[in-house]
Amino acid sequence: MRKPFIAGNWKMNMDGESAVALAAGLGAALSEVDTVDVAVCTPYVYLQSVAKALSSSNIALGGQNMYFEQGGAFTGEISCQMLKDVCCSYVILGHSERRHVMGETDELINKKVHAAISGGLLPILCVGELLEEREGDKTTEVVTSQVKKGLEGVTAEKVLAVTLAYEPVWAIGTGKTATSDQAQEVHAMIRGLLTEMYDASIAEQIRIQYGGSAKPGNTAELMANPDVDGLLVGGASLKVEDFSAMIKTVA
Ligand code: PEP
Numbered sequence: 001m002r003k004p005f006i007a008g009n010w011k012m013n014m015d016g017e018s019a020v021a022l023a024a025g026l027g028a029a030l031s032e033v034d035t036v037d038v039a040v041c042t043p044y045v046y047l048q049s050v051a052k053a054l055s056s057s058n059i060a061l062g063g064q065n066m067y068f069e070q071g072g073a074f075t076g077e078i079s080c081q082m083l084k085d086v087c088c089s090y091v092i093l094g095h096s097e098r099r100h101v102m103g104e105t106d107e108l109i110n111k112k113v114h115a116a117i118s119g120g121l122l123p124i125l126c127v128g129e130l131l132e133e134r135e136g137d138k139t140t141e142v143v144t145s146q147v148k149k150g151l152e153g154v155t156a157e158k159v160l161a162v163t164l165a166y167e168p169v170w171a172i173g174t175g176k177t178a179t180s181d182q183a184q185e186v187h188a189m190i191r192g193l194l195t196e197m198y199d200a201s202i203a204e205q206i207r208i209q210y211g212g213s214a215k216p217g218n219t220a221e222l223m224a225n226p227d228v229d230g231l232l233v234g235g236a237s238l239k240v241e242d243f244s245a246m247i248k249t250v251a
Contacts, residue, residue, distance in 0.1 A: 004223065004250045005037040005163060005207050005230035007124060008237025009064060009092060012043060019046040020053045025240035027057030033251045034058060037230075039090050040237065041124075044078055051087035062090030062124070065098055068108075068115035080119030091121045092232070094150055096128055096169045106149035113150055117158045124163045124232065125150050126211070127190075131170035139168075140189055147193055156198045164190060164208045165232040171212025173234055180221045183210045187227035216245040223250050 014022065019042060030038060041062035042050045051061055067077035083091055093116065094109040109125070116123040127146035129139045143166065151159060166186050168178050178186075187208045194203035210222050211232030222228050230250075236242040 002205065002207050002229045003035070003037055005039075005209060006243075006247050006250060007039040007041060007062060007090065007092075007163075007209065007230070007232050008243055009095070009211075009232055009234050010040065010042045010238060011064070011097070011234060013238055014043065014046065016046060016049060019043075020049050022238065022240060023050040023053035023059070026059055026244060027054050029240055029244035030059060030247055031057065033247055035251045036247050038247055041090065041092050047083070047086040047088065060089045061087050062092060063088050063121075064092050064095065066091050066093070066112060066116060066121070068111035070115075070119075080115055080121050084120060089122055090124055090163075091116050092124045092126065092165075094126045094146070096126060096167055096172055099126075100130075100169065106146060109150050110152050113154060113162065117154065117161045122161050122163065124165050124209070126165045126167050126232070128167040128169050128172075128212070134168065134170060139186060143186060143190065144193055147190060148197070151197065156202055159194075159198060159202060160205060162206065163230070164206060165211050166190060166208060167211035167232060169212075173213070175213050177213040177215075177218050177222075178210070180218075180225055183222055183228055184225035187225065191227050214246070216242050216249065219246045219249045 039060040039062045041064045063083040093112045098104045129142040133142045191203050207229040209230040209232045210228050214231045214233050215236040
């Protein structure tokens with residue numbers, strides 16, 4: 001059985017004080033929860049203070065991105081080891097905002113996936129189609145290509161470190177959630193693809209999160225699907241009441 005995994009993506013939000021308050025509030029609200037894996041992916045500059053606030057909690061920490069090189073002249077970038085130094089276990093890679101706002105390619109994202117796994121971080125690899133791609137009936141083609149290219153060269157042994165996040169771009173931060181059936185359809189397609197790329201036993205072990213305007217009111221319905229193993233949550237992860245309510249619903 002796959003243990004549900006819910007991660008909060010704080011994006012470029014919060015300040016020093018509110019970041020620590022949110023982390024401390026979540027730690028207290030979720031102290032009894034052990035049936036769901038929970039992580040928060042905070043802005044880099046708050047990772048250390050959030051790590052301290054979460055030190056006696058069950059909540060793991062993640063970065064929102066990283067570079068594939070280990071160090072050197074890469075102004076503004078951050079390495080896998082740097083994230084590990086500040087207590088990260090996870091890293092989000094290939095988020096749609098990185099792909100579509102910052103112009104990241106599948107090839108770059110694939111290098112980051114390799115670097116994260118070799119460096120000991122657990123990647124959350126995001127994939128998802130744009131609105132025009134969905135309307136043009138291209139969802140399967142786009143998501144298949146992103147999964148294949150993102151995982152290119154990742155061996156069966158190493159792919160078990162990866163969580164996939166299906167995030168239809170038209171549903172991110174828009175308040176428009178994919179219906180439960182739309183989510184399940186793509187998740188099942190991804191699991192079938194993982195079966196082809198690896199084998200059924202590996203595909204059964206890999207967690208696939210849904211992301212895109214997930215909130216307390218739609219958590220139960222989304223999570224009732226057999227192939228939806230968790231959620232990647234943006235806006236609703238910024239409030240203790242909302243994020244903890246979602247996790248308690250799943251627990
Ligand atoms: C996200 O940032 O990955 C996301 C899904 O955002 P939101 O929940 O706000 O749509």
